Amino acid sequence: MPIATMGLVLRQVRVGEADQILTLLTPDLGVISASAKGSLRLKNKLFSACGLFCYSEFTLTSGRSHYFVDSAQVRRVFHGLSQSIEGMGLAAYMAEIAAALSPAPPEAEAQLRLLLNCLYLLSEQKRTPGQLKSIYELRAMTLAGYMPNLLACEDCGKYEGGEFYLDPQEGTLLCADCAEKARHVPNLDTGALYALRHSCLSEDKQLFNFKLSPPSQRLLNKASEQYLLAHLEQCPKSLDFLRTVLS
Ligand SMILES: [Zn+2]
Structure with missing residues (x-):
């Protein structure tokens, strides 16, 4: 069963070529780890919503040790952060x-x-x-x-x-x-x-x-x-x- 949740990206760990393990702060699941396959590729559908400090709407499936990001829509980007x-x-x-x-x-x-x-x-x-x-x-x-x-x-x-x-x-x-x-x-x-x-x-x-x-x-x-x-x-x-x- 897919789970829909809002989540703030607290941490990104690169895995292999273009995958990431994200640490997300969510209201209903607490702090979770979620694997976002291909999300470091510019043209990947997860790319913009999985950036550091992005607040996004995620659809997740639950795996054995962590979640998998199926889809993600960015809701809020704090653009000013990277300016200083x-x-x-x-x-x-x-x-x-x-x-x-x-x-x-x-x-x-x-x-x-x-x-x-x-x-x-x-x-x-x-x-x-x-x-x-x-x-x-x-x-x-x-x-x-x-x-x-x-x-x-x-x-x-x-x-x-x-x-x-x-x-x-x-x-x-x-x-x-x-x-x-x-x-x-x-x-x-x-x-x-x-x-x-x-x-x-x-x-x-x-x-x-x-x-x-x-x-x-x-x-x-x-x-x-x-x-x-x-x-x-x-x-x-x-x-x-x-x-x-x-x-
Ligand atoms: Zn005193």
Whole structure:
């Protein structure tokens, strides 16, 4: 029985002359591998829908270890991504995280929506790569069930005011005083703390609607990346490259 599904191409691995194994993020099947025969040939009917970061409608048949792509229609191409090296670097990084988290339904649909929104805003340059990186890291971890405890200082209950410390391993907050007692150096200013809470807790439609000064954004980026790395089994391979192109 053929299966029809939407899917975002997270990864392509070339096999032989013109075949590929695709890693797809789908709403109903989660992350799957699918063989796309001949899809690297320009004149192949699968060519345009199987490109990296294409969002396409696939018809699949199920094999023993993976799926086979029977047909595919492209629905959305994020053309702007390939116009900047930061865009390609960040898209590759986010796709690698999505594949590593490998969400199952129903989480897969929310992770897919998050990634599509980030790719769109990145492609259209409606948000900076730095802002999208921290939002994606924090929101993807939240959807995966790893939301830090953002309510208040873990020790004294202080909600806001002054600097705070996000413990990347524990996922807890400490206010500046309690951080000093625990011999930690605060890593968030007021703006970064607000954006941290917003990135994890806001409604979907408000997620990308906040402004942060460049210094606060830099603090948040450092903290959110540390938090992500502390909770992923492996450091994403694409991170080294991304670090060299993101200022
Ligand atoms: Zn405190």
